[in-house]
Amino acid sequence: MEYDWIWKSAIVALSGLVLLRIAGRKSISQMTAATTVIMISIGTMIVQPIANREIGKAVGSAAVFVLFLFLMEYLQIRWDGLERLISGRAVPIIENGQLLVSNLRKTRITVDQLEVRLRQLGVANIGDVKNATMEVNGQIGYELMEHARPVTLGDLERILGLQPGMSLNTSVLFQEVRQNHHPTPVDPKLQ
Numbered sequence: 001m002e003y004d005w006i007w008k009s010a011i012v013a014l015s016g017l018v019l020l021r022i023a024g025r026k027s028i029s030q031m032t033a034a035t036t037v038i039m040i041s042i043g044t045m046i047v048q049p050i051a052n053r054e055i056g057k058a059v060g061s062a063a064v065f066v067l068f069l070f071l072m073e074y075l076q077i078r079w080d081g082l083e084r085l086i087s088g089r090a091v092p093i094i095e096n097g098q099l100l101v102s103n104l105r106k107t108r109i110t111v112d113q114l115e116v117r118l119r120q121l122g123v124a125n126i127g128d129v130k131n132a133t134m135e136v137n138g139q140i141g142y143e144l145m146e147h148a149r150p151v152t153l154g155d156l157e158r159i160l161g162l163q164p165g166m167s168l169n170t171s172v173l174f175q176e177v178r179q180n181h182h183p184t185p186v187d188p189k190l191q
Contacts, residue, residue, distance in 0.1 A: 034086050038069045087136045094132035097145065107134040118142070 042065050076083040091103050093114065104114065115126070117140050123129060128148035133141045157163070 034072050035069060038065050038072075041065050090133040090135050090141065092131065092133050093140075094126065094129045094142070096131070097127040097129060099126065103134075109134065114140075123148075 072086065076086055091107050093100055093103050093107065093109070099111065099114075101111075104111065118126065118129070118132075121140065121142065123142065123144070125148075128145050130143045130145045132143075135141050
């Protein structure tokens with residue numbers, strides 16, 4: 001019985017992980033159309049060698065796809081028109097609290113779907129949204145009206161007459177990342 005399929009599968013999986021890691025950290029919701037096509041193509045190429053016994057060609061093809069992705073992203077950075085052609089542009093869907101129905105149609109989203117997504121973002125009323133856009137990655141970017149914005153620490157400092165930064169404690173959440181250790185002891189059971 002042949003067992004070479006085990007190590008071939010392991011090589012293909014490891015190569016796929018390395019190539020996808022090199023390609024970037026974008027989640028599916030943040031991928032552009034070009035990125036999605038490349039990632040699906042890589043997945044398809046990675047599966048083929050197990051059946052066809054051609055691991056080198058599959059890994060090489062996946063590497064070509066990743067290089068093509070890098071080239072496309074580089075060209076989009078260099079030329080704005082190419083970015084607009086490949087990725088598109090954000091489309092305004094709310095301006096000054098008013099729905100732009102024609103733009104909702106362009107983005108193929110219904111008012112009900114928009115309301116669901118706004119509720120998920122913590123927005124209770126479309127009238128509280130000053131501006132909203134459908135971003136190229138499918139997410140909604142928004143700016144709240146002045147009366148609906150949450151109070152920030154800067155607002156509180158201004159209201160209370162404090163000097164900026166006077167009452168701030170430094171965040172330990174990011175200290176751990178910068179210093180590569182916890183500033184306070186952590187229970188060994190939790191590590």
